[in-house]
Amino acid sequence: MSITTVATQPIAGQKPGTSGLRKKTPVFMGPHYLENFVQSIFDVVGADGKTFVLGGDGRYFNDRAAQVILRMAAANGAARVIVGQGALLSTPAASHLIRLNKTDGGIVMSASHNPGGPHEDFGVKFNMANGGPAPEGVTEAMFQRTTTIADYRILEAHDVDLSSLGRSTLGGMVVDVVDPVSDYAALMETLFDFDAIRALFAGGFRMRMDSMCAITGPYAVEILERRLGAAPGTCVNAQPLPDFGGMHPDPNPTWAKVLMDEMFGENAPDFGAASDGDGDRNMVVGRGIYVSPSDSLAILAANAHLAKGYKGGLKGVARSMPTSAAADRVADALGIEKFETPTGWKFFGNLLDAGRVTICGEESFGTGSDHVREKDGLWAILLWLNILAVRGETVAEILKGHWLKYGRNYYSRHDFEAIETAKADAMMAALRAKLSDLPGMEIEGMTISAADDFAYTDPVDGSVSLKQGVRILFGDGSRIVLRLSGTGTEGATLRLYLERYVAGPAGLDHDAQEALAPVIRAAHDLAGIAAFTGRDAPNVVT
Numbered sequence: 001m002s003i004t005t006v007a008t009q010p011i012a013g014q015k016p017g018t019s020g021l022r023k024k025t026p027v028f029m030g031p032h033y034l035e036n037f038v039q040s041i042f043d044v045v046g047a048d049g050k051t052f053v054l055g056g057d058g059r060y061f062n063d064r065a066a067q068v069i070l071r072m073a074a075a076n077g078a079a080r081v082i083v084g085q086g087a088l089l090s091t092p093a094a095s096h097l098i099r100l101n102k103t104d105g106g107i108v109m110s111a112s113h114n115p116g117g118p119h120e121d122f123g124v125k126f127n128m129a130n131g132g133p134a135p136e137g138v139t140e141a142m143f144q145r146t147t148t149i150a151d152y153r154i155l156e157a158h159d160v161d162l163s164s165l166g167r168s169t170l171g172g173m174v175v176d177v178v179d180p181v182s183d184y185a186a187l188m189e190t191l192f193d194f195d196a197i198r199a200l201f202a203g204g205f206r207m208r209m210d211s212m213c214a215i216t217g218p219y220a221v222e223i224l225e226r227r228l229g230a231a232p233g234t235c236v237n238a239q240p241l242p243d244f245g246g247m248h249p250d251p252n253p254t255w256a257k258v259l260m261d262e263m264f265g266e267n268a269p270d271f272g273a274a275s276d277g278d279g280d281r282n283m284v285v286g287r288g289i290y291v292s293p294s295d296s297l298a299i300l301a302a303n304a305h306l307a308k309g310y311k312g313g314l315k316g317v318a319r320s321m322p323t324s325a326a327a328d329r330v331a332d333a334l335g336i337e338k339f340e341t342p343t344g345w346k347f348f349g350n351l352l353d354a355g356r357v358t359i360c361g362e363e364s365f366g367t368g369s370d371h372v373r374e375k376d377g378l379w380a381i382l383l384w385l386n387i388l389a390v391r392g393e394t395v396a397e398i399l400k401g402h403w404l405k406y407g408r409n410y411y412s413r414h415d416f417e418a419i420e421t422a423k424a425d426a427m428m429a430a431l432r433a434k435l436s437d438l439p440g441m442e443i444e445g446m447t448i449s450a451a452d453d454f455a456y457t458d459p460v461d462g463s464v465s466l467k468q469g470v471r472i473l474f475g476d477g478s479r480i481v482l483r484l485s486g487t488g489t490e491g492a493t494l495r496l497y498l499e500r501y502v503a504g505p506a507g508l509d510h511d512a513q514e515a516l517a518p519v520i521r522a523a524h525d526l527a528g529i530a531a532f533t534g535r536d537a538p539n540v541v542t
Protein backbone atom coordinates (compact mmCIF):
# COMPACT_ATOMS: atom_id res chain seq x y z
CA MET A 1 0.00 0.00 0.00
CA SER A 2 1.43 3.34 -0.94
CA ILE A 3 0.41 6.94 -0.38
CA THR A 4 -0.24 8.92 -3.54
CA THR A 5 -0.20 12.68 -3.71
CA VAL A 6 -2.69 13.64 -6.40
CA ALA A 7 -2.39 17.02 -8.11
CA THR A 8 -5.68 18.89 -8.10
CA GLN A 9 -6.98 22.40 -8.47
CA PRO A 10 -9.57 24.44 -6.61
CA ILE A 11 -13.22 23.77 -7.45
CA ALA A 12 -15.46 26.81 -7.11
CA GLY A 13 -18.24 26.98 -4.58
CA GLN A 14 -17.21 24.44 -1.95
CA LYS A 15 -18.63 26.66 0.75
CA PRO A 16 -20.28 24.93 3.71
CA GLY A 17 -23.76 26.24 4.56
CA THR A 18 -25.94 26.01 7.68
CA SER A 19 -24.85 22.42 8.21
CA GLY A 20 -21.80 21.36 6.16
CA LEU A 21 -21.24 21.16 2.42
CA ARG A 22 -24.27 20.00 0.42
CA LYS A 23 -24.38 19.50 -3.32
CA LYS A 24 -26.07 17.31 -5.92
CA THR A 25 -24.72 13.76 -5.67
CA PRO A 26 -23.21 13.79 -9.21
CA VAL A 27 -21.29 16.93 -8.22
CA PHE A 28 -19.88 15.19 -5.16
CA MET A 29 -19.01 12.15 -7.29
CA GLY A 30 -17.23 14.34 -9.88
CA PRO A 31 -13.43 14.29 -10.30
CA HIS A 32 -11.59 15.35 -7.11
CA TYR A 33 -14.72 16.95 -5.62
CA LEU A 34 -15.08 14.88 -2.44
CA GLU A 35 -11.30 14.53 -2.17
CA ASN A 36 -10.69 18.29 -2.36
CA PHE A 37 -13.14 18.99 0.43
CA VAL A 38 -11.93 16.18 2.68
CA GLN A 39 -8.29 17.26 2.21
CA SER A 40 -9.32 20.82 3.07
CA ILE A 41 -10.91 19.53 6.29
CA PHE A 42 -7.73 17.64 7.24
CA ASP A 43 -5.53 20.60 6.29
CA VAL A 44 -7.50 22.83 8.66
CA VAL A 45 -8.01 20.50 11.64
CA GLY A 46 -4.84 18.40 11.19
CA ALA A 47 -4.97 14.61 10.90
CA ASP A 48 -1.55 13.42 11.99
CA GLY A 49 -1.81 11.04 14.94
CA LYS A 50 -5.47 11.88 15.45
CA THR A 51 -8.60 9.79 15.96
CA PHE A 52 -11.84 10.50 14.14
CA VAL A 53 -15.38 9.11 13.98
CA LEU A 54 -16.95 8.40 10.57
CA GLY A 55 -20.48 7.51 9.51
CA GLY A 56 -23.42 8.70 7.50
CA ASP A 57 -27.15 8.48 6.96
CA GLY A 58 -26.95 5.65 4.41
CA ARG A 59 -27.88 7.67 1.36
CA TYR A 60 -26.57 6.88 -2.12
CA PHE A 61 -22.74 7.24 -2.31
CA ASN A 62 -22.44 6.94 1.51
CA ASP A 63 -20.55 3.63 1.21
CA ARG A 64 -18.17 4.77 -1.54
CA ALA A 65 -17.47 8.12 0.12
CA ALA A 66 -16.64 6.33 3.38
CA GLN A 67 -13.93 4.28 1.64
CA VAL A 68 -12.40 7.42 0.09
CA ILE A 69 -12.43 9.26 3.43
CA LEU A 70 -10.80 6.28 5.20
CA ARG A 71 -8.01 6.06 2.61
CA MET A 72 -7.44 9.81 2.84
CA ALA A 73 -7.42 9.74 6.66
CA ALA A 74 -4.78 6.98 6.53
CA ALA A 75 -2.70 8.90 3.98
CA ASN A 76 -2.89 12.02 6.12
CA GLY A 77 -1.47 10.16 9.11
CA ALA A 78 -4.58 9.61 11.23
CA ALA A 79 -3.99 7.06 14.00
CA ARG A 80 -7.48 5.62 14.18
CA VAL A 81 -10.99 5.96 12.74
CA ILE A 82 -14.10 4.63 14.49
CA VAL A 83 -16.71 3.79 11.83
CA GLY A 84 -20.33 2.78 12.25
CA GLN A 85 -21.02 -0.66 10.79
CA GLY A 86 -22.03 -0.32 7.14
CA ALA A 87 -20.68 3.25 7.32
CA LEU A 88 -23.90 4.18 9.14
CA LEU A 89 -24.28 6.62 12.03
CA SER A 90 -27.00 9.07 12.89
CA THR A 91 -25.74 12.60 13.49
CA PRO A 92 -26.46 12.46 17.26
CA ALA A 93 -24.88 8.99 17.55
CA ALA A 94 -21.76 10.31 15.79
CA SER A 95 -21.67 13.23 18.22
CA HIS A 96 -21.92 10.80 21.13
CA LEU A 97 -19.14 8.53 19.80
CA ILE A 98 -16.84 11.54 19.37
CA ARG A 99 -17.37 12.48 23.01
CA LEU A 100 -17.44 8.96 24.48
CA ASN A 101 -14.13 8.02 22.86
CA LYS A 102 -12.58 11.47 23.40
CA THR A 103 -11.66 11.64 19.73
CA ASP A 104 -10.46 14.66 17.77
CA GLY A 105 -13.69 15.02 15.81
CA GLY A 106 -15.69 13.26 13.16
CA ILE A 107 -16.96 13.35 9.62
CA VAL A 108 -20.66 12.82 9.00
CA MET A 109 -21.84 12.04 5.49
CA SER A 110 -25.33 13.45 5.15
CA ALA A 111 -27.44 16.04 3.45
CA SER A 112 -29.99 15.53 6.23
CA HIS A 113 -33.54 16.22 5.03
CA ASN A 114 -32.52 16.72 1.40
CA PRO A 115 -33.63 13.74 -0.74
CA GLY A 116 -30.99 11.08 -1.51
CA GLY A 117 -30.16 9.15 -4.66
CA PRO A 118 -27.97 9.30 -7.76
CA HIS A 119 -29.63 12.54 -8.88
CA GLU A 120 -30.46 13.97 -5.47
CA ASP A 121 -28.23 15.37 -2.73
CA PHE A 122 -25.12 14.39 -0.80
CA GLY A 123 -23.25 16.18 1.97
CA VAL A 124 -20.22 16.15 4.26
CA LYS A 125 -19.91 17.91 7.59
CA PHE A 126 -17.17 18.01 10.20
CA ASN A 127 -17.81 17.86 13.93
CA MET A 128 -15.27 19.03 16.49
CA ALA A 129 -13.80 17.21 19.49
CA ASN A 130 -16.74 18.45 21.61
CA GLY A 131 -19.06 16.48 19.28
CA GLY A 132 -20.62 19.61 17.82
CA PRO A 133 -20.73 21.08 14.31
CA ALA A 134 -17.65 23.05 13.30
CA PRO A 135 -18.18 26.72 14.16
CA GLU A 136 -18.26 29.39 11.45
CA GLY A 137 -14.57 30.30 11.83
CA VAL A 138 -13.56 26.70 11.14
CA THR A 139 -15.90 26.13 8.18
CA GLU A 140 -14.73 29.42 6.71
CA ALA A 141 -11.09 28.26 7.01
CA MET A 142 -12.04 25.00 5.25
CA PHE A 143 -13.68 26.96 2.47
CA GLN A 144 -10.63 29.20 2.11
CA ARG A 145 -8.48 26.09 1.87
CA THR A 146 -10.63 24.74 -1.01
CA THR A 147 -9.79 27.90 -2.97
CA THR A 148 -6.03 27.29 -2.84
CA ILE A 149 -5.72 23.50 -2.68
CA ALA A 150 -3.12 22.03 -5.07
CA ASP A 151 -3.01 18.36 -4.08
CA TYR A 152 -4.50 15.73 -1.82
CA ARG A 153 -3.16 12.54 -0.27
CA ILE A 154 -4.78 9.15 -0.62
CA LEU A 155 -3.70 5.59 0.12
CA GLU A 156 -3.79 3.05 -2.70
CA ALA A 157 -5.62 0.17 -1.01
CA HIS A 158 -8.52 -2.24 -1.21
CA ASP A 159 -11.81 -1.38 0.45
CA VAL A 160 -12.02 -1.88 4.20
CA ASP A 161 -14.68 -4.41 5.20
CA LEU A 162 -17.23 -2.24 6.98
CA SER A 163 -19.87 -4.96 7.10
CA SER A 164 -18.57 -6.74 10.19
CA LEU A 165 -17.68 -5.44 13.64
CA GLY A 166 -14.07 -5.41 14.75
CA ARG A 167 -10.63 -3.96 14.27
CA SER A 168 -8.50 -3.91 11.14
CA THR A 169 -5.70 -1.73 9.81
CA LEU A 170 -5.42 0.42 6.73
CA GLY A 171 -1.81 1.36 6.08
CA GLY A 172 -0.67 2.54 9.49
CA MET A 173 -4.17 3.46 10.66
CA VAL A 174 -6.47 1.44 12.90
CA VAL A 175 -10.08 1.09 11.75
CA ASP A 176 -12.64 0.11 14.39
CA VAL A 177 -16.03 -0.88 13.02
CA VAL A 178 -18.59 -0.42 15.81
CA ASP A 179 -22.29 -1.08 16.22
CA PRO A 180 -23.97 2.23 15.31
CA VAL A 181 -26.78 1.80 17.85
CA SER A 182 -25.50 0.26 21.11
CA ASP A 183 -23.56 3.14 22.69
CA TYR A 184 -26.30 5.59 21.76
CA ALA A 185 -29.02 3.35 23.21
CA ALA A 186 -27.01 2.98 26.41
CA LEU A 187 -26.80 6.78 26.69
CA MET A 188 -30.58 7.06 26.33
CA GLU A 189 -31.01 4.56 29.20
CA THR A 190 -29.03 6.89 31.47
CA LEU A 191 -31.31 9.85 30.68
CA PHE A 192 -34.80 8.39 30.66
CA ASP A 193 -36.87 6.14 32.91
CA PHE A 194 -37.11 3.12 30.67
CA ASP A 195 -39.13 1.23 33.31
CA ALA A 196 -41.81 3.92 33.33
CA ILE A 197 -41.97 3.99 29.51
CA ARG A 198 -42.06 0.17 29.40
CA ALA A 199 -44.98 0.25 31.80
CA LEU A 200 -46.73 2.80 29.58
CA PHE A 201 -46.46 0.52 26.53
CA ALA A 202 -47.38 -2.54 28.59
CA GLY A 203 -50.55 -0.69 29.61
CA GLY A 204 -51.71 -0.52 25.99
CA PHE A 205 -50.28 2.84 24.90
CA ARG A 206 -49.85 2.79 21.13
CA MET A 207 -47.28 4.66 19.09
CA ARG A 208 -46.31 5.06 15.44
CA MET A 209 -42.69 5.91 14.61
CA ASP A 210 -41.92 6.80 10.99
CA SER A 211 -38.19 6.74 10.22
CA MET A 212 -38.88 7.74 6.59
CA CYS A 213 -36.45 5.09 5.23
CA ALA A 214 -33.56 7.07 6.72
CA ILE A 215 -31.05 6.50 9.49
CA THR A 216 -33.16 6.26 12.66
CA GLY A 217 -34.82 2.96 11.70
CA PRO A 218 -32.27 0.68 13.40
CA TYR A 219 -32.12 2.97 16.44
CA ALA A 220 -35.90 3.18 16.78
CA VAL A 221 -36.46 -0.56 16.42
CA GLU A 222 -33.80 -1.36 19.03
CA ILE A 223 -34.89 1.26 21.55
CA LEU A 224 -38.67 1.47 21.12
CA GLU A 225 -39.56 -2.10 20.17
CA ARG A 226 -36.78 -4.20 21.73
CA ARG A 227 -35.89 -2.27 24.88
CA LEU A 228 -39.15 -0.48 25.66
CA GLY A 229 -41.61 -3.10 24.50
CA ALA A 230 -43.57 -1.08 21.94
CA ALA A 231 -45.58 -3.46 19.75
CA PRO A 232 -43.64 -4.99 16.84
CA GLY A 233 -44.42 -2.93 13.77
CA THR A 234 -44.60 0.33 15.77
CA CYS A 235 -41.63 1.53 13.70
CA VAL A 236 -42.33 1.89 9.99
CA ASN A 237 -40.02 2.76 7.09
CA ALA A 238 -37.33 1.50 9.44
CA GLN A 239 -34.84 0.22 6.86
CA PRO A 240 -32.39 2.95 5.73
CA LEU A 241 -32.40 3.00 1.92
CA PRO A 242 -29.96 4.75 -0.46
CA ASP A 243 -32.80 6.80 -1.97
CA PHE A 244 -34.90 6.89 1.23
CA GLY A 245 -37.45 4.87 -0.74
CA GLY A 246 -38.11 8.01 -2.79
CA MET A 247 -39.30 9.77 0.38
CA HIS A 248 -38.27 13.25 1.43
CA PRO A 249 -37.06 12.58 4.99
CA ASP A 250 -38.13 15.90 6.41
CA PRO A 251 -40.33 15.30 9.46
CA ASN A 252 -43.07 17.85 8.95
CA PRO A 253 -46.79 17.64 8.16
CA THR A 254 -46.15 18.03 4.42
CA TRP A 255 -43.55 15.31 3.96
CA ALA A 256 -44.71 13.00 6.76
CA LYS A 257 -48.27 13.10 5.44
CA VAL A 258 -48.93 9.37 5.88
CA LEU A 259 -48.16 9.69 9.60
CA MET A 260 -50.32 12.81 9.89
CA ASP A 261 -53.24 11.06 8.19
CA GLU A 262 -52.95 8.14 10.58
CA MET A 263 -52.75 10.40 13.65
CA PHE A 264 -55.83 12.36 12.55
CA GLY A 265 -57.74 9.29 11.34
CA GLU A 266 -59.98 6.78 13.06
CA ASN A 267 -58.31 4.51 15.59
CA ALA A 268 -55.24 6.76 15.70
CA PRO A 269 -52.41 5.70 18.04
CA ASP A 270 -51.75 7.74 21.21
CA PHE A 271 -48.50 9.20 19.95
CA GLY A 272 -46.79 9.62 16.60
CA ALA A 273 -43.27 10.66 15.67
CA ALA A 274 -41.03 10.98 12.65
CA SER A 275 -37.38 11.82 12.15
CA ASP A 276 -35.22 13.21 9.38
CA GLY A 277 -32.49 11.86 7.09
CA ASP A 278 -29.64 11.92 9.59
CA GLY A 279 -31.75 11.50 12.73
CA ASP A 280 -31.14 14.84 14.37
CA ARG A 281 -34.65 16.22 13.96
CA ASN A 282 -38.12 15.07 15.00
CA MET A 283 -41.81 15.74 14.65
CA VAL A 284 -44.21 14.68 17.38
CA VAL A 285 -47.97 14.37 16.98
CA GLY A 286 -50.69 13.45 19.41
CA ARG A 287 -53.95 11.74 18.51
CA GLY A 288 -55.70 14.41 16.46
CA ILE A 289 -53.28 17.17 17.45
CA TYR A 290 -50.05 18.45 15.92
CA VAL A 291 -47.28 19.80 18.16
CA SER A 292 -45.40 22.68 16.57
CA PRO A 293 -41.63 22.39 17.11
CA SER A 294 -41.49 25.68 19.01
CA ASP A 295 -44.20 24.42 21.38
CA SER A 296 -42.43 21.08 21.67
CA LEU A 297 -39.25 22.85 22.80
CA ALA A 298 -41.19 24.84 25.41
CA ILE A 299 -43.01 21.76 26.72
CA LEU A 300 -39.82 19.71 26.91
CA ALA A 301 -38.14 22.53 28.84
CA ALA A 302 -41.08 22.87 31.21
CA ASN A 303 -41.25 19.11 31.93
CA ALA A 304 -37.67 17.86 31.55
CA HIS A 305 -37.26 17.53 35.32
CA LEU A 306 -39.69 14.59 35.16
CA ALA A 307 -36.96 12.50 33.46
CA LYS A 308 -34.11 11.19 35.58
CA GLY A 309 -31.36 12.76 33.45
CA TYR A 310 -32.76 16.23 34.13
CA LYS A 311 -34.23 15.89 37.62
CA GLY A 312 -31.85 18.53 38.95
CA GLY A 313 -33.48 21.10 36.65
CA LEU A 314 -32.15 23.04 33.69
CA LYS A 315 -29.28 25.51 33.61
CA GLY A 316 -30.74 27.53 30.78
CA VAL A 317 -32.62 27.27 27.49
CA ALA A 318 -31.50 28.44 24.05
CA ARG A 319 -33.52 28.79 20.87
CA SER A 320 -32.65 29.93 17.39
CA MET A 321 -33.86 33.42 16.54
CA PRO A 322 -36.72 32.36 14.20
CA THR A 323 -38.03 29.89 16.82
CA SER A 324 -41.07 31.19 18.71
CA ALA A 325 -40.66 32.80 22.10
CA ALA A 326 -42.70 30.05 23.82
CA ALA A 327 -39.50 28.63 25.35
CA ASP A 328 -38.56 32.08 26.70
CA ARG A 329 -41.74 32.13 28.77
CA VAL A 330 -40.80 28.80 30.32
CA ALA A 331 -37.26 30.00 31.05
CA ASP A 332 -38.67 33.11 32.74
CA ALA A 333 -41.06 31.02 34.83
CA LEU A 334 -38.22 28.70 35.86
CA GLY A 335 -35.96 31.67 36.60
CA ILE A 336 -33.17 30.37 34.33
CA GLU A 337 -31.10 32.00 31.58
CA LYS A 338 -32.43 32.14 28.01
CA PHE A 339 -30.58 32.74 24.75
CA GLU A 340 -31.51 33.61 21.15
CA THR A 341 -28.95 32.41 18.58
CA PRO A 342 -28.72 32.39 14.77
CA THR A 343 -30.13 29.42 12.84
CA GLY A 344 -27.98 26.26 12.94
CA TRP A 345 -26.89 24.00 15.78
CA LYS A 346 -23.29 25.19 15.71
CA PHE A 347 -24.35 28.33 17.58
CA PHE A 348 -25.47 26.31 20.63
CA GLY A 349 -22.10 24.59 21.09
CA ASN A 350 -20.35 27.22 23.18
CA LEU A 351 -23.37 27.71 25.45
CA LEU A 352 -23.60 23.95 26.04
CA ASP A 353 -19.84 23.59 26.60
CA ALA A 354 -19.86 26.49 29.05
CA GLY A 355 -22.71 24.91 31.04
CA ARG A 356 -24.97 27.89 30.42
CA VAL A 357 -27.82 25.88 28.83
CA THR A 358 -29.19 22.35 29.12
CA ILE A 359 -31.85 22.29 26.39
CA CYS A 360 -31.76 23.91 22.95
CA GLY A 361 -34.15 23.95 20.03
CA GLU A 362 -35.06 25.25 16.62
CA GLU A 363 -38.39 25.80 14.91
CA SER A 364 -37.22 23.42 12.19
CA PHE A 365 -38.06 20.32 14.29
CA GLY A 366 -34.69 20.17 16.04
CA THR A 367 -34.38 19.78 19.81
CA GLY A 368 -31.56 18.49 21.95
CA SER A 369 -29.68 18.78 25.21
CA ASP A 370 -26.20 18.74 26.67
CA HIS A 371 -26.04 14.91 26.40
CA VAL A 372 -24.44 15.39 22.95
CA ARG A 373 -23.58 18.47 20.87
CA GLU A 374 -26.15 17.95 18.11
CA LYS A 375 -29.88 18.09 17.94
CA ASP A 376 -31.29 14.64 18.55
CA GLY A 377 -34.56 13.35 17.12
CA LEU A 378 -34.96 10.15 19.14
CA TRP A 379 -33.88 11.92 22.32
CA ALA A 380 -36.81 14.33 21.93
CA ILE A 381 -39.21 11.48 21.19
CA LEU A 382 -38.02 9.57 24.28
CA LEU A 383 -38.31 12.66 26.48
CA TRP A 384 -41.88 13.11 25.28
CA LEU A 385 -42.60 9.43 26.07
CA ASN A 386 -41.06 9.87 29.51
CA ILE A 387 -43.22 12.94 30.18
CA LEU A 388 -46.36 11.17 28.92
CA ALA A 389 -45.57 8.17 31.15
CA VAL A 390 -45.08 10.30 34.26
CA ARG A 391 -47.96 12.73 33.74
CA GLY A 392 -50.46 10.13 32.56
CA GLU A 393 -52.10 12.72 30.31
CA THR A 394 -52.63 12.77 26.56
CA VAL A 395 -50.54 14.92 24.22
CA ALA A 396 -53.59 17.19 23.71
CA GLU A 397 -54.05 17.64 27.46
CA ILE A 398 -50.39 18.52 27.95
CA LEU A 399 -50.38 20.97 25.04
CA LYS A 400 -53.59 22.75 26.08
CA GLY A 401 -52.50 22.86 29.71
CA HIS A 402 -49.26 24.49 28.60
CA TRP A 403 -51.07 27.14 26.53
CA LEU A 404 -53.43 27.93 29.41
CA LYS A 405 -50.53 28.44 31.78
CA TYR A 406 -48.08 30.30 29.54
CA GLY A 407 -50.25 31.69 26.75
CA ARG A 408 -49.87 30.55 23.16
CA ASN A 409 -47.35 31.65 20.59
CA TYR A 410 -49.18 30.95 17.35
CA TYR A 411 -46.43 30.09 14.93
CA SER A 412 -45.84 28.99 11.37
CA ARG A 413 -43.04 28.82 8.82
CA HIS A 414 -43.76 29.30 5.12
CA ASP A 415 -41.14 28.03 2.68
CA PHE A 416 -40.85 29.20 -0.91
CA GLU A 417 -38.50 26.68 -2.48
CA ALA A 418 -36.39 26.79 -5.64
CA ILE A 419 -36.76 30.51 -6.30
CA GLU A 420 -34.28 31.98 -8.73
CA THR A 421 -31.33 33.06 -6.58
CA ALA A 422 -31.08 36.54 -8.13
CA LYS A 423 -34.76 37.24 -7.42
CA ALA A 424 -34.51 36.10 -3.82
CA ASP A 425 -31.36 38.15 -3.27
CA ALA A 426 -33.01 41.23 -4.78
CA MET A 427 -36.02 40.85 -2.51
CA MET A 428 -33.88 40.54 0.63
CA ALA A 429 -31.70 43.49 -0.44
CA ALA A 430 -34.74 45.71 -0.99
CA LEU A 431 -36.18 44.72 2.38
CA ARG A 432 -32.88 45.32 4.17
CA ALA A 433 -32.62 48.74 2.54
CA LYS A 434 -35.91 49.92 4.03
CA LEU A 435 -35.65 48.48 7.56
CA SER A 436 -34.88 51.81 9.21
CA ASP A 437 -38.07 53.33 7.76
CA LEU A 438 -40.36 50.65 9.19
CA PRO A 439 -40.65 51.43 12.93
CA GLY A 440 -43.87 53.35 13.61
CA MET A 441 -45.59 52.14 10.45
CA GLU A 442 -49.18 50.83 10.78
CA ILE A 443 -50.10 47.72 8.85
CA GLU A 444 -53.03 45.29 9.20
CA GLY A 445 -54.06 47.11 12.38
CA MET A 446 -50.67 46.51 13.99
CA THR A 447 -47.81 48.93 14.62
CA ILE A 448 -44.23 48.03 13.77
CA SER A 449 -42.11 48.60 16.85
CA ALA A 450 -38.68 47.56 15.56
CA ALA A 451 -36.98 46.12 12.48
CA ASP A 452 -33.42 44.86 12.11
CA ASP A 453 -31.07 42.33 10.53
CA PHE A 454 -30.25 39.90 13.33
CA ALA A 455 -26.65 40.09 14.53
CA TYR A 456 -25.32 37.74 17.20
CA THR A 457 -22.42 38.11 19.58
CA ASP A 458 -21.50 34.76 21.10
CA PRO A 459 -21.71 35.25 24.88
CA VAL A 460 -18.84 32.81 25.43
CA ASP A 461 -16.16 33.64 22.84
CA GLY A 462 -17.37 37.05 21.66
CA SER A 463 -17.43 36.07 17.97
CA VAL A 464 -19.90 38.08 15.89
CA SER A 465 -22.24 36.75 13.18
CA LEU A 466 -23.95 39.36 11.04
CA LYS A 467 -26.96 39.31 8.67
CA GLN A 468 -28.65 36.29 10.21
CA GLY A 469 -32.16 37.24 9.09
CA VAL A 470 -34.53 40.20 8.93
CA ARG A 471 -36.80 40.67 11.97
CA ILE A 472 -39.89 42.86 11.98
CA LEU A 473 -41.45 43.20 15.43
CA PHE A 474 -44.89 44.56 16.26
CA GLY A 475 -46.18 46.33 19.35
CA ASP A 476 -48.51 43.44 20.25
CA GLY A 477 -45.64 40.92 20.31
CA SER A 478 -46.29 39.60 16.80
CA ARG A 479 -43.22 39.00 14.68
CA ILE A 480 -42.13 38.40 11.08
CA VAL A 481 -38.74 36.94 10.20
CA LEU A 482 -37.31 36.40 6.71
CA ARG A 483 -34.10 34.63 5.77
CA LEU A 484 -32.72 32.55 2.94
CA SER A 485 -31.95 28.89 3.58
CA GLY A 486 -28.35 27.72 3.81
CA THR A 487 -29.03 24.03 3.17
CA GLY A 488 -30.68 23.94 -0.26
CA THR A 489 -28.92 22.84 -3.44
CA GLU A 490 -31.26 24.30 -6.07
CA GLY A 491 -31.80 28.04 -6.41
CA ALA A 492 -32.80 29.81 -3.22
CA THR A 493 -35.34 28.94 -0.55
CA LEU A 494 -37.06 31.82 1.22
CA ARG A 495 -38.11 31.03 4.77
CA LEU A 496 -40.82 33.27 6.18
CA TYR A 497 -41.43 32.83 9.92
CA LEU A 498 -44.63 34.17 11.50
CA GLU A 499 -45.56 34.54 15.14
CA ARG A 500 -48.35 35.99 17.27
CA TYR A 501 -48.86 35.75 21.02
CA VAL A 502 -52.23 35.33 22.71
CA ALA A 503 -52.65 34.95 26.48
CA GLY A 504 -55.14 32.76 28.33
CA PRO A 505 -58.02 30.61 27.04
CA ALA A 506 -58.26 32.70 23.83
CA GLY A 507 -55.19 30.81 22.61
CA LEU A 508 -56.94 27.44 22.60
CA ASP A 509 -59.47 28.08 19.89
CA HIS A 510 -57.81 28.82 16.62
CA ASP A 511 -55.93 27.18 13.85
CA ALA A 512 -52.46 28.75 13.55
CA GLN A 513 -52.86 29.86 9.92
CA GLU A 514 -56.17 31.52 10.76
CA ALA A 515 -54.76 33.29 13.83
CA LEU A 516 -51.72 34.44 11.83
CA ALA A 517 -53.63 35.71 8.77
CA PRO A 518 -52.98 39.44 9.39
CA VAL A 519 -49.30 38.79 10.10
CA ILE A 520 -49.01 36.76 6.88
CA ARG A 521 -50.63 39.55 4.85
CA ALA A 522 -48.33 42.13 6.43
CA ALA A 523 -45.27 40.03 5.57
CA HIS A 524 -46.26 39.72 1.90
CA ASP A 525 -46.95 43.44 1.74
CA LEU A 526 -43.74 44.55 3.40
CA ALA A 527 -41.39 42.21 1.53
CA GLY A 528 -43.17 42.27 -1.84
CA ILE A 529 -42.76 38.51 -2.11
CA ALA A 530 -44.99 38.04 -5.14
CA ALA A 531 -43.57 41.04 -7.01
CA PHE A 532 -39.97 39.93 -6.54
CA THR A 533 -40.27 36.16 -6.77
CA GLY A 534 -43.44 35.57 -8.74
CA ARG A 535 -44.76 33.37 -5.90
CA ASP A 536 -47.84 34.34 -4.00
CA ALA A 537 -48.03 31.20 -1.86
CA PRO A 538 -45.52 28.94 -0.12
CA ASN A 539 -45.00 25.35 -1.18
CA VAL A 540 -44.30 24.01 2.32
CA VAL A 541 -46.12 25.20 5.42
CA THR A 542 -45.09 23.97 8.84
Ligand code: VG1
Binding pocket: 018, 019, 111, 112, 113, 114, 276, 280, 281, 320, 343, 344, 345, 362, 363, 364, 366, 484, 485, 486, 487, 488, 495
Ligand atom coordinates in the same frame (compact mmCIF):
# COMPACT_ATOMS: atom_id res chain seq x y z
C1 VG1 B 1 -32.35 24.32 8.08
C2 VG1 B 1 -33.11 24.73 9.33
C3 VG1 B 1 -32.14 24.92 10.49
C4 VG1 B 1 -31.35 23.62 10.68
C5 VG1 B 1 -30.67 23.24 9.37
C6 VG1 B 1 -29.91 21.93 9.46
O1 VG1 B 1 -31.43 25.33 7.74
O2 VG1 B 1 -33.82 25.92 9.12
O3 VG1 B 1 -32.86 25.25 11.64
O4 VG1 B 1 -30.39 23.78 11.69
O5 VG1 B 1 -31.64 23.12 8.35
O6 VG1 B 1 -30.74 20.90 9.87
P1 VG1 B 1 -31.71 26.40 6.58
O7 VG1 B 1 -30.46 27.21 6.47
O8 VG1 B 1 -32.05 25.61 5.35
O9 VG1 B 1 -32.89 27.20 7.04
V1 VG1 B 1 -30.45 19.36 9.33
O10 VG1 B 1 -31.30 18.35 10.21
O11 VG1 B 1 -31.25 19.31 7.92
O12 VG1 B 1 -28.87 19.20 9.14
Ligand code: CO
Binding pocket: 112, 113, 276, 277, 278, 279, 280, 281
Ligand atom coordinates in the same frame (compact mmCIF):
# COMPACT_ATOMS: atom_id res chain seq x y z
CO1 CO C 1 -30.86 16.56 9.98
